[in-house]
Amino acid sequence: MTYWHALLLAIVEGLTEFLPVSSTGHMIIASALLGIPATPFTKLYLVVIQFGAILSVLAVYWRRFIQSIDFYLKLLVAFLPVVVVxxxxxxxxxxxxxxxxxxxxxxxxxxxxLVFIDRWFPQEDPGEGGRPVTNPNWRQAFTIGVFQCLAVVPGVSRSAATIIGGLTQKLTRQAAAEFAFFLAMPTMAAAAAKDLYDYYKEATAKGIDVAQMFTGQELKLLALGNVAAFVVALLAIRVFVGFVTKYGFRAFGIYRIIAGGILLIMLALKIPLILV
Incomplete structure:
Protein backbone atom coordinates (compact mmCIF):
# COMPACT_ATOMS: atom_id res chain seq x y z
CA MET A 1 0.00 0.00 0.00
CA THR A 2 1.35 3.42 -0.99
CA TYR A 3 0.71 6.76 0.69
CA TRP A 4 -1.54 7.65 -2.22
CA HIS A 5 -3.58 4.49 -1.65
CA ALA A 6 -3.78 5.21 2.08
CA LEU A 7 -4.99 8.77 1.48
CA LEU A 8 -7.66 7.76 -1.05
CA LEU A 9 -9.01 5.01 1.22
CA ALA A 10 -9.11 7.42 4.17
CA ILE A 11 -11.06 9.95 2.10
CA VAL A 12 -13.53 7.22 1.11
CA GLU A 13 -13.84 6.20 4.79
CA GLY A 14 -14.41 9.77 5.96
CA LEU A 15 -16.98 10.50 3.27
CA THR A 16 -18.99 7.31 3.64
CA GLU A 17 -18.72 6.23 7.30
CA PHE A 18 -21.70 8.27 8.46
CA LEU A 19 -23.65 8.22 5.20
CA PRO A 20 -26.12 5.38 4.56
CA VAL A 21 -24.06 4.01 1.66
CA SER A 22 -21.72 1.49 3.41
CA SER A 23 -18.20 2.69 4.13
CA THR A 24 -16.87 -0.88 4.31
CA GLY A 25 -18.43 -1.69 0.97
CA HIS A 26 -16.93 1.40 -0.64
CA MET A 27 -13.47 0.69 0.76
CA ILE A 28 -13.63 -2.90 -0.51
CA ILE A 29 -14.62 -1.56 -3.94
CA ALA A 30 -11.93 1.15 -3.82
CA SER A 31 -9.29 -1.39 -2.84
CA ALA A 32 -10.29 -3.59 -5.77
CA LEU A 33 -10.28 -0.68 -8.23
CA LEU A 34 -6.86 0.46 -7.03
CA GLY A 35 -5.46 -3.05 -7.11
CA ILE A 36 -4.41 -2.97 -3.46
CA PRO A 37 -3.40 -6.47 -2.25
CA ALA A 38 -5.53 -7.89 0.57
CA THR A 39 -2.61 -8.25 3.00
CA PRO A 40 -3.12 -8.53 6.79
CA PHE A 41 -1.97 -4.92 7.19
CA THR A 42 -4.35 -3.65 4.49
CA LYS A 43 -7.30 -5.35 6.18
CA LEU A 44 -6.23 -3.88 9.52
CA TYR A 45 -5.80 -0.42 7.97
CA LEU A 46 -9.39 -0.39 6.68
CA VAL A 47 -10.65 -0.90 10.22
CA VAL A 48 -8.17 1.18 12.24
CA ILE A 49 -8.69 4.39 10.24
CA GLN A 50 -12.23 4.35 11.62
CA PHE A 51 -10.68 5.73 14.82
CA GLY A 52 -10.12 9.02 13.00
CA ALA A 53 -13.68 9.07 11.71
CA ILE A 54 -15.28 8.44 15.11
CA LEU A 55 -13.23 11.21 16.70
CA SER A 56 -15.02 13.61 14.37
CA VAL A 57 -18.28 12.74 16.16
CA LEU A 58 -16.72 13.73 19.47
CA ALA A 59 -15.45 16.96 17.94
CA VAL A 60 -18.89 17.95 16.59
CA TYR A 61 -21.08 16.73 19.48
CA TRP A 62 -18.75 17.00 22.49
CA ARG A 63 -21.42 18.75 24.57
CA ARG A 64 -23.69 15.69 24.30
CA PHE A 65 -20.97 13.54 25.82
CA ILE A 66 -20.85 15.53 29.07
CA GLN A 67 -24.58 15.76 29.75
CA SER A 68 -25.47 12.66 31.77
CA ILE A 69 -24.66 9.02 32.49
CA ASP A 70 -28.03 8.11 30.94
CA PHE A 71 -26.58 8.96 27.52
CA TYR A 72 -23.80 6.38 27.92
CA LEU A 73 -26.07 3.70 29.34
CA LYS A 74 -28.41 3.92 26.36
CA LEU A 75 -25.44 3.63 24.01
CA LEU A 76 -24.32 0.54 25.93
CA VAL A 77 -27.77 -1.04 25.61
CA ALA A 78 -27.76 -0.33 21.86
CA PHE A 79 -24.19 -1.57 21.47
CA LEU A 80 -24.59 -4.99 23.13
CA PRO A 81 -26.53 -6.78 20.32
CA VAL A 82 -23.80 -6.25 17.73
CA VAL A 83 -21.16 -7.46 20.21
CA VAL A 84 -22.96 -10.78 20.57
CA VAL A 85 -23.55 -11.16 16.82
CA LEU A 114 -33.84 3.98 1.14
CA VAL A 115 -35.80 5.13 -1.91
CA PHE A 116 -39.05 4.29 -0.12
CA ILE A 117 -38.03 4.87 3.52
CA ASP A 118 -39.31 8.46 3.60
CA ARG A 119 -42.76 7.26 2.50
CA TRP A 120 -42.82 4.52 5.11
CA PHE A 121 -41.76 6.86 7.91
CA PRO A 122 -42.87 10.40 6.97
CA GLN A 123 -41.73 13.07 9.39
CA GLU A 124 -45.22 14.34 10.02
CA ASP A 125 -46.12 11.05 11.75
CA PRO A 126 -46.35 11.66 15.50
CA GLY A 127 -44.04 9.86 17.86
CA GLU A 128 -44.85 8.61 21.31
CA GLY A 129 -47.14 10.97 23.18
CA GLY A 130 -48.12 12.68 19.91
CA ARG A 131 -44.71 14.30 19.48
CA PRO A 132 -41.69 13.32 17.36
CA VAL A 133 -39.07 11.42 19.34
CA THR A 134 -35.72 13.17 19.65
CA ASN A 135 -34.29 11.13 22.52
CA PRO A 136 -34.82 7.32 22.46
CA ASN A 137 -35.83 5.46 25.60
CA TRP A 138 -34.22 2.18 26.72
CA ARG A 139 -36.42 -0.07 24.59
CA GLN A 140 -35.98 2.09 21.52
CA ALA A 141 -32.20 2.19 22.01
CA PHE A 142 -32.04 -1.61 22.22
CA THR A 143 -34.21 -1.98 19.09
CA ILE A 144 -31.94 0.37 17.17
CA GLY A 145 -29.00 -1.76 18.32
CA VAL A 146 -30.69 -4.88 16.94
CA PHE A 147 -31.06 -3.15 13.56
CA GLN A 148 -27.35 -2.30 13.64
CA CYS A 149 -26.60 -6.06 13.60
CA LEU A 150 -27.73 -6.15 9.97
CA ALA A 151 -24.60 -4.19 9.11
CA VAL A 152 -22.29 -7.13 9.81
CA VAL A 153 -22.99 -7.95 6.15
CA PRO A 154 -20.75 -5.66 4.04
CA GLY A 155 -22.72 -3.35 1.80
CA VAL A 156 -25.66 -3.01 4.18
CA SER A 157 -24.20 0.11 5.87
CA ARG A 158 -24.05 0.42 9.63
CA SER A 159 -25.30 3.99 9.36
CA ALA A 160 -28.25 3.01 7.15
CA ALA A 161 -29.28 0.08 9.36
CA THR A 162 -29.08 2.18 12.52
CA ILE A 163 -30.90 5.15 11.02
CA ILE A 164 -33.69 2.92 9.70
CA GLY A 165 -33.90 1.38 13.17
CA GLY A 166 -34.29 4.86 14.60
CA LEU A 167 -37.01 5.76 12.13
CA THR A 168 -38.98 2.63 13.03
CA GLN A 169 -38.92 3.92 16.63
CA LYS A 170 -40.43 7.25 15.52
CA LEU A 171 -37.23 9.27 15.85
CA THR A 172 -36.94 12.33 13.65
CA ARG A 173 -34.49 12.09 10.75
CA GLN A 174 -32.01 14.30 12.60
CA ALA A 175 -32.32 12.35 15.87
CA ALA A 176 -31.98 9.01 14.06
CA ALA A 177 -28.89 10.19 12.20
CA GLU A 178 -27.28 11.61 15.33
CA PHE A 179 -27.95 8.48 17.38
CA ALA A 180 -26.33 6.49 14.56
CA PHE A 181 -23.26 8.74 14.88
CA PHE A 182 -23.08 8.23 18.64
CA LEU A 183 -23.55 4.46 18.40
CA ALA A 184 -20.76 4.33 15.83
CA MET A 185 -18.21 5.32 18.47
CA PRO A 186 -18.31 2.20 20.69
CA THR A 187 -19.09 -0.08 17.73
CA MET A 188 -16.20 1.05 15.54
CA ALA A 189 -13.78 1.43 18.45
CA ALA A 190 -14.51 -2.15 19.54
CA ALA A 191 -14.06 -3.46 15.99
CA ALA A 192 -10.74 -1.66 15.61
CA ALA A 193 -9.53 -2.82 19.03
CA LYS A 194 -10.50 -6.44 18.22
CA ASP A 195 -8.64 -6.36 14.90
CA LEU A 196 -5.59 -4.82 16.53
CA TYR A 197 -5.62 -7.57 19.16
CA ASP A 198 -5.93 -10.29 16.50
CA TYR A 199 -3.08 -8.69 14.56
CA TYR A 200 -1.02 -8.66 17.75
CA LYS A 201 -1.77 -12.35 18.43
CA GLU A 202 -0.72 -13.35 14.92
CA ALA A 203 2.51 -11.35 15.24
CA THR A 204 3.45 -12.85 18.61
CA ALA A 205 2.62 -16.34 17.32
CA LYS A 206 5.26 -15.79 14.66
CA GLY A 207 7.74 -14.64 17.28
CA ILE A 208 7.52 -10.97 16.27
CA ASP A 209 8.12 -8.48 19.09
CA VAL A 210 5.42 -5.89 19.81
CA ALA A 211 7.81 -3.07 18.88
CA GLN A 212 8.28 -4.70 15.46
CA MET A 213 4.60 -5.29 14.65
CA PHE A 214 4.54 -2.30 12.31
CA THR A 215 7.24 -0.92 10.07
CA GLY A 216 7.99 2.79 10.13
CA GLN A 217 6.11 3.21 6.85
CA GLU A 218 3.05 1.34 8.15
CA LEU A 219 2.87 3.60 11.21
CA LYS A 220 3.02 6.63 8.92
CA LEU A 221 0.26 5.17 6.76
CA LEU A 222 -1.95 4.64 9.82
CA ALA A 223 -1.30 8.19 11.03
CA LEU A 224 -2.06 9.67 7.61
CA GLY A 225 -5.23 7.60 7.27
CA ASN A 226 -6.62 8.58 10.66
CA VAL A 227 -5.94 12.29 10.19
CA ALA A 228 -7.48 12.33 6.70
CA ALA A 229 -10.52 10.29 7.82
CA PHE A 230 -11.07 12.69 10.75
CA VAL A 231 -11.01 15.83 8.61
CA VAL A 232 -13.23 14.44 5.84
CA ALA A 233 -15.72 12.85 8.28
CA LEU A 234 -15.96 16.15 10.15
CA LEU A 235 -17.20 17.86 6.98
CA ALA A 236 -19.42 14.92 5.97
CA ILE A 237 -21.28 14.89 9.30
CA ARG A 238 -22.13 18.58 9.13
CA VAL A 239 -23.41 18.36 5.57
CA PHE A 240 -25.29 15.07 6.02
CA VAL A 241 -27.45 16.08 8.98
CA GLY A 242 -28.67 19.21 7.26
CA PHE A 243 -29.30 17.36 3.99
CA VAL A 244 -31.36 14.46 5.36
CA THR A 245 -33.35 16.75 7.65
CA LYS A 246 -34.45 18.77 4.64
CA TYR A 247 -34.51 16.25 1.78
CA GLY A 248 -34.66 12.74 3.30
CA PHE A 249 -32.84 9.61 2.12
CA ARG A 250 -34.08 9.13 -1.47
CA ALA A 251 -30.92 10.53 -3.09
CA PHE A 252 -28.74 8.06 -1.18
CA GLY A 253 -31.03 5.22 -2.24
CA ILE A 254 -30.74 6.17 -5.92
CA TYR A 255 -26.95 6.39 -5.60
CA ARG A 256 -26.79 2.92 -4.00
CA ILE A 257 -28.98 1.40 -6.72
CA ILE A 258 -26.79 2.87 -9.47
CA ALA A 259 -23.53 1.85 -7.78
CA GLY A 260 -24.75 -1.65 -6.95
CA GLY A 261 -26.24 -2.13 -10.40
CA ILE A 262 -23.04 -1.10 -12.18
CA LEU A 263 -20.98 -3.43 -10.02
CA LEU A 264 -23.33 -6.38 -10.61
CA ILE A 265 -23.21 -5.78 -14.37
CA MET A 266 -19.39 -5.61 -14.27
CA LEU A 267 -19.25 -8.85 -12.31
CA ALA A 268 -21.76 -10.59 -14.62
CA LEU A 269 -19.78 -9.52 -17.71
CA LYS A 270 -16.51 -10.42 -15.93
CA ILE A 271 -15.14 -6.93 -16.42
CA PRO A 272 -11.98 -6.57 -14.27
CA LEU A 273 -12.43 -4.28 -11.29
CA ILE A 274 -8.73 -3.48 -11.03
CA LEU A 275 -8.14 -0.24 -12.92
CA VAL A 276 -4.55 0.57 -11.92
Whole structure:
Protein backbone atom coordinates (compact mmCIF):
# COMPACT_ATOMS: atom_id res chain seq x y z
CA MET A 1 0.00 0.00 0.00
CA THR A 2 1.35 3.42 -0.99
CA TYR A 3 0.71 6.76 0.69
CA TRP A 4 -1.54 7.65 -2.22
CA HIS A 5 -3.58 4.49 -1.65
CA ALA A 6 -3.78 5.21 2.08
CA LEU A 7 -4.99 8.77 1.48
CA LEU A 8 -7.66 7.76 -1.05
CA LEU A 9 -9.01 5.01 1.22
CA ALA A 10 -9.11 7.42 4.17
CA ILE A 11 -11.06 9.95 2.10
CA VAL A 12 -13.53 7.22 1.11
CA GLU A 13 -13.84 6.20 4.79
CA GLY A 14 -14.41 9.77 5.96
CA LEU A 15 -16.98 10.50 3.27
CA THR A 16 -18.99 7.31 3.64
CA GLU A 17 -18.72 6.23 7.30
CA PHE A 18 -21.70 8.27 8.46
CA LEU A 19 -23.65 8.22 5.20
CA PRO A 20 -26.12 5.38 4.56
CA VAL A 21 -24.06 4.01 1.66
CA SER A 22 -21.72 1.49 3.41
CA SER A 23 -18.20 2.69 4.13
CA THR A 24 -16.87 -0.88 4.31
CA GLY A 25 -18.43 -1.69 0.97
CA HIS A 26 -16.93 1.40 -0.64
CA MET A 27 -13.47 0.69 0.76
CA ILE A 28 -13.63 -2.90 -0.51
CA ILE A 29 -14.62 -1.56 -3.94
CA ALA A 30 -11.93 1.15 -3.82
CA SER A 31 -9.29 -1.39 -2.84
CA ALA A 32 -10.29 -3.59 -5.77
CA LEU A 33 -10.28 -0.68 -8.23
CA LEU A 34 -6.86 0.46 -7.03
CA GLY A 35 -5.46 -3.05 -7.11
CA ILE A 36 -4.41 -2.97 -3.46
CA PRO A 37 -3.40 -6.47 -2.25
CA ALA A 38 -5.53 -7.89 0.57
CA THR A 39 -2.61 -8.25 3.00
CA PRO A 40 -3.12 -8.53 6.79
CA PHE A 41 -1.97 -4.92 7.19
CA THR A 42 -4.35 -3.65 4.49
CA LYS A 43 -7.30 -5.35 6.18
CA LEU A 44 -6.23 -3.88 9.52
CA TYR A 45 -5.80 -0.42 7.97
CA LEU A 46 -9.39 -0.39 6.68
CA VAL A 47 -10.65 -0.90 10.22
CA VAL A 48 -8.17 1.18 12.24
CA ILE A 49 -8.69 4.39 10.24
CA GLN A 50 -12.23 4.35 11.62
CA PHE A 51 -10.68 5.73 14.82
CA GLY A 52 -10.12 9.02 13.00
CA ALA A 53 -13.68 9.07 11.71
CA ILE A 54 -15.28 8.44 15.11
CA LEU A 55 -13.23 11.21 16.70
CA SER A 56 -15.02 13.61 14.37
CA VAL A 57 -18.28 12.74 16.16
CA LEU A 58 -16.72 13.73 19.47
CA ALA A 59 -15.45 16.96 17.94
CA VAL A 60 -18.89 17.95 16.59
CA TYR A 61 -21.08 16.73 19.48
CA TRP A 62 -18.75 17.00 22.49
CA ARG A 63 -21.42 18.75 24.57
CA ARG A 64 -23.69 15.69 24.30
CA PHE A 65 -20.97 13.54 25.82
CA ILE A 66 -20.85 15.53 29.07
CA GLN A 67 -24.58 15.76 29.75
CA SER A 68 -25.47 12.66 31.77
CA ILE A 69 -24.66 9.02 32.49
CA ASP A 70 -28.03 8.11 30.94
CA PHE A 71 -26.58 8.96 27.52
CA TYR A 72 -23.80 6.38 27.92
CA LEU A 73 -26.07 3.70 29.34
CA LYS A 74 -28.41 3.92 26.36
CA LEU A 75 -25.44 3.63 24.01
CA LEU A 76 -24.32 0.54 25.93
CA VAL A 77 -27.77 -1.04 25.61
CA ALA A 78 -27.76 -0.33 21.86
CA PHE A 79 -24.19 -1.57 21.47
CA LEU A 80 -24.59 -4.99 23.13
CA PRO A 81 -26.53 -6.78 20.32
CA VAL A 82 -23.80 -6.25 17.73
CA VAL A 83 -21.16 -7.46 20.21
CA VAL A 84 -22.96 -10.78 20.57
CA VAL A 85 -23.55 -11.16 16.82
CA UNK A 86 -20.00 -10.07 15.97
CA UNK A 87 -18.40 -12.59 18.32
CA UNK A 88 -20.64 -15.45 17.17
CA UNK A 89 -20.30 -14.79 13.43
CA UNK A 90 -16.80 -13.27 13.11
CA UNK A 91 -15.46 -16.08 10.92
CA UNK A 92 -18.33 -15.68 8.43
CA UNK A 93 -18.15 -11.88 8.55
CA UNK A 94 -14.43 -11.93 7.69
CA UNK A 95 -15.15 -14.16 4.70
CA UNK A 96 -17.84 -11.79 3.43
CA UNK A 97 -15.47 -8.83 3.68
CA UNK A 98 -13.57 -10.17 0.65
CA UNK A 99 -16.65 -10.43 -1.58
CA UNK A 100 -17.37 -7.55 -3.97
CA UNK A 101 -20.46 -9.46 -5.18
CA UNK A 102 -22.01 -9.37 -1.69
CA UNK A 103 -21.27 -5.65 -1.43
CA UNK A 104 -22.84 -4.96 -4.83
CA UNK A 105 -26.00 -6.91 -4.06
CA UNK A 106 -26.49 -5.31 -0.65
CA UNK A 107 -25.89 -1.84 -2.06
CA UNK A 108 -28.71 -2.49 -4.53
CA UNK A 109 -31.14 -3.93 -1.96
CA UNK A 110 -30.35 -1.22 0.60
CA UNK A 111 -30.81 1.42 -2.07
CA UNK A 112 -34.32 0.20 -2.85
CA UNK A 113 -35.19 0.42 0.85
CA LEU A 114 -33.84 3.98 1.14
CA VAL A 115 -35.80 5.13 -1.91
CA PHE A 116 -39.05 4.29 -0.12
CA ILE A 117 -38.03 4.87 3.52
CA ASP A 118 -39.31 8.46 3.60
CA ARG A 119 -42.76 7.26 2.50
CA TRP A 120 -42.82 4.52 5.11
CA PHE A 121 -41.76 6.86 7.91
CA PRO A 122 -42.87 10.40 6.97
CA GLN A 123 -41.73 13.07 9.39
CA GLU A 124 -45.22 14.34 10.02
CA ASP A 125 -46.12 11.05 11.75
CA PRO A 126 -46.35 11.66 15.50
CA GLY A 127 -44.04 9.86 17.86
CA GLU A 128 -44.85 8.61 21.31
CA GLY A 129 -47.14 10.97 23.18
CA GLY A 130 -48.12 12.68 19.91
CA ARG A 131 -44.71 14.30 19.48
CA PRO A 132 -41.69 13.32 17.36
CA VAL A 133 -39.07 11.42 19.34
CA THR A 134 -35.72 13.17 19.65
CA ASN A 135 -34.29 11.13 22.52
CA PRO A 136 -34.82 7.32 22.46
CA ASN A 137 -35.83 5.46 25.60
CA TRP A 138 -34.22 2.18 26.72
CA ARG A 139 -36.42 -0.07 24.59
CA GLN A 140 -35.98 2.09 21.52
CA ALA A 141 -32.20 2.19 22.01
CA PHE A 142 -32.04 -1.61 22.22
CA THR A 143 -34.21 -1.98 19.09
CA ILE A 144 -31.94 0.37 17.17
CA GLY A 145 -29.00 -1.76 18.32
CA VAL A 146 -30.69 -4.88 16.94
CA PHE A 147 -31.06 -3.15 13.56
CA GLN A 148 -27.35 -2.30 13.64
CA CYS A 149 -26.60 -6.06 13.60
CA LEU A 150 -27.73 -6.15 9.97
CA ALA A 151 -24.60 -4.19 9.11
CA VAL A 152 -22.29 -7.13 9.81
CA VAL A 153 -22.99 -7.95 6.15
CA PRO A 154 -20.75 -5.66 4.04
CA GLY A 155 -22.72 -3.35 1.80
CA VAL A 156 -25.66 -3.01 4.18
CA SER A 157 -24.20 0.11 5.87
CA ARG A 158 -24.05 0.42 9.63
CA SER A 159 -25.30 3.99 9.36
CA ALA A 160 -28.25 3.01 7.15
CA ALA A 161 -29.28 0.08 9.36
CA THR A 162 -29.08 2.18 12.52
CA ILE A 163 -30.90 5.15 11.02
CA ILE A 164 -33.69 2.92 9.70
CA GLY A 165 -33.90 1.38 13.17
CA GLY A 166 -34.29 4.86 14.60
CA LEU A 167 -37.01 5.76 12.13
CA THR A 168 -38.98 2.63 13.03
CA GLN A 169 -38.92 3.92 16.63
CA LYS A 170 -40.43 7.25 15.52
CA LEU A 171 -37.23 9.27 15.85
CA THR A 172 -36.94 12.33 13.65
CA ARG A 173 -34.49 12.09 10.75
CA GLN A 174 -32.01 14.30 12.60
CA ALA A 175 -32.32 12.35 15.87
CA ALA A 176 -31.98 9.01 14.06
CA ALA A 177 -28.89 10.19 12.20
CA GLU A 178 -27.28 11.61 15.33
CA PHE A 179 -27.95 8.48 17.38
CA ALA A 180 -26.33 6.49 14.56
CA PHE A 181 -23.26 8.74 14.88
CA PHE A 182 -23.08 8.23 18.64
CA LEU A 183 -23.55 4.46 18.40
CA ALA A 184 -20.76 4.33 15.83
CA MET A 185 -18.21 5.32 18.47
CA PRO A 186 -18.31 2.20 20.69
CA THR A 187 -19.09 -0.08 17.73
CA MET A 188 -16.20 1.05 15.54
CA ALA A 189 -13.78 1.43 18.45
CA ALA A 190 -14.51 -2.15 19.54
CA ALA A 191 -14.06 -3.46 15.99
CA ALA A 192 -10.74 -1.66 15.61
CA ALA A 193 -9.53 -2.82 19.03
CA LYS A 194 -10.50 -6.44 18.22
CA ASP A 195 -8.64 -6.36 14.90
CA LEU A 196 -5.59 -4.82 16.53
CA TYR A 197 -5.62 -7.57 19.16
CA ASP A 198 -5.93 -10.29 16.50
CA TYR A 199 -3.08 -8.69 14.56
CA TYR A 200 -1.02 -8.66 17.75
CA LYS A 201 -1.77 -12.35 18.43
CA GLU A 202 -0.72 -13.35 14.92
CA ALA A 203 2.51 -11.35 15.24
CA THR A 204 3.45 -12.85 18.61
CA ALA A 205 2.62 -16.34 17.32
CA LYS A 206 5.26 -15.79 14.66
CA GLY A 207 7.74 -14.64 17.28
CA ILE A 208 7.52 -10.97 16.27
CA ASP A 209 8.12 -8.48 19.09
CA VAL A 210 5.42 -5.89 19.81
CA ALA A 211 7.81 -3.07 18.88
CA GLN A 212 8.28 -4.70 15.46
CA MET A 213 4.60 -5.29 14.65
CA PHE A 214 4.54 -2.30 12.31
CA THR A 215 7.24 -0.92 10.07
CA GLY A 216 7.99 2.79 10.13
CA GLN A 217 6.11 3.21 6.85
CA GLU A 218 3.05 1.34 8.15
CA LEU A 219 2.87 3.60 11.21
CA LYS A 220 3.02 6.63 8.92
CA LEU A 221 0.26 5.17 6.76
CA LEU A 222 -1.95 4.64 9.82
CA ALA A 223 -1.30 8.19 11.03
CA LEU A 224 -2.06 9.67 7.61
CA GLY A 225 -5.23 7.60 7.27
CA ASN A 226 -6.62 8.58 10.66
CA VAL A 227 -5.94 12.29 10.19
CA ALA A 228 -7.48 12.33 6.70
CA ALA A 229 -10.52 10.29 7.82
CA PHE A 230 -11.07 12.69 10.75
CA VAL A 231 -11.01 15.83 8.61
CA VAL A 232 -13.23 14.44 5.84
CA ALA A 233 -15.72 12.85 8.28
CA LEU A 234 -15.96 16.15 10.15
CA LEU A 235 -17.20 17.86 6.98
CA ALA A 236 -19.42 14.92 5.97
CA ILE A 237 -21.28 14.89 9.30
CA ARG A 238 -22.13 18.58 9.13
CA VAL A 239 -23.41 18.36 5.57
CA PHE A 240 -25.29 15.07 6.02
CA VAL A 241 -27.45 16.08 8.98
CA GLY A 242 -28.67 19.21 7.26
CA PHE A 243 -29.30 17.36 3.99
CA VAL A 244 -31.36 14.46 5.36
CA THR A 245 -33.35 16.75 7.65
CA LYS A 246 -34.45 18.77 4.64
CA TYR A 247 -34.51 16.25 1.78
CA GLY A 248 -34.66 12.74 3.30
CA PHE A 249 -32.84 9.61 2.12
CA ARG A 250 -34.08 9.13 -1.47
CA ALA A 251 -30.92 10.53 -3.09
CA PHE A 252 -28.74 8.06 -1.18
CA GLY A 253 -31.03 5.22 -2.24
CA ILE A 254 -30.74 6.17 -5.92
CA TYR A 255 -26.95 6.39 -5.60
CA ARG A 256 -26.79 2.92 -4.00
CA ILE A 257 -28.98 1.40 -6.72
CA ILE A 258 -26.79 2.87 -9.47
CA ALA A 259 -23.53 1.85 -7.78
CA GLY A 260 -24.75 -1.65 -6.95
CA GLY A 261 -26.24 -2.13 -10.40
CA ILE A 262 -23.04 -1.10 -12.18
CA LEU A 263 -20.98 -3.43 -10.02
CA LEU A 264 -23.33 -6.38 -10.61
CA ILE A 265 -23.21 -5.78 -14.37
CA MET A 266 -19.39 -5.61 -14.27
CA LEU A 267 -19.25 -8.85 -12.31
CA ALA A 268 -21.76 -10.59 -14.62
CA LEU A 269 -19.78 -9.52 -17.71
CA LYS A 270 -16.51 -10.42 -15.93
CA ILE A 271 -15.14 -6.93 -16.42
CA PRO A 272 -11.98 -6.57 -14.27
CA LEU A 273 -12.43 -4.28 -11.29
CA ILE A 274 -8.73 -3.48 -11.03
CA LEU A 275 -8.14 -0.24 -12.92
CA VAL A 276 -4.55 0.57 -11.92
Missing amino acids: GLLLKKYIDALLESVAVVAFMLLVGGIV
